[in-house]
Amino acid sequence: MTDSNALDPEDRKIVTLARSARARNGVPEGAAVRDETGRTYVAGTVELDSLELSALRTAVAMAVASGAKSLEAAAVVTEARSASDADLAAVRDLGGSGTPVLVAGPDGTVHTTVTAG
Numbered sequence: 001m002t003d004s005n006a007l008d009p010e011d012r013k014i015v016t017l018a019r020s021a022r023a024r025n026g027v028p029e030g031a032a033v034r035d036e037t038g039r040t041y042v043a044g045t046v047e048l049d050s051l052e053l054s055a056l057r058t059a060v061a062m063a064v065a066s067g068a069k070s071l072e073a074a075a076v077v078t079e080a081r082s083a084s085d086a087d088l089a090a091v092r093d094l095g096g097s098g099t100p101v102l103v104a105g106p107d108g109t110v111h112t113t114v115t116a117g
Contacts, residue, residue, distance in 0.1 A: 007110065010034060011102060014075040017042045019108045021055065022077045029078040031055035033091070035068035056087040056101075060094055071095030074116075075102040081111055092116035 007015065014032040017040060022030030027044035031054070034040050043058035053061070056076045063071065074091045076083055083091075083101050091099050097117025104110045 007102075010038070011073055011075070011100075014040060014073060015077065015102055015104050015108055015110060018055070018075045018077040019104065019106070022106065027055065029055035029076055029080075031059040031074065031076040033059045033063050033068075033074040033095075034072045035063050036070040036072060037068075038072075039063075039066070039068070041066065041068070054084065054087050056083060057090045060090040064094060068094065071099050073100050073102070075104060075110075077104045077106060077108065079106065083114065088114070088116045 017032040018030040021042045021044045025044040029045045032042045041059045041062040043055050045055045046053040046058050071094050083103050099116040101114050102110050103112045
């Protein structure tokens with residue numbers, strides 16, 4: 001586990017934003033991504049009858065829809081111990097295989113950091 005205080009301040013910010021989205025919306029996951037300009041995009045899980053998206057895929061979609069060309073980093077707050085293959089693929093599609101993905105528990109403690117590759 002990684003002490004969130006030991007994280008780079010920009011990485012700590014996206015973990016905090018992801019945690020806030022999860023709590024505020026009462027959804028299973030919250031996520032945040034940071035694009036190549038430093039802008040952040042925050043999302044929660046989307047569960048509609050006609051549409052289901054994980055929080056991380058939703059955050060990536062928001063970044064793309066807002067004109068982001070690449071990602072610097074991503075974070076997801078979840079009960080799971082890792083990001084799904086589909087989530088990593090979405091991050092990889094926009095950010096490349098080396099984009100770090102921080103996976104944190106509901107308390108904001110980062111359990112693992114993986115690359116999207």
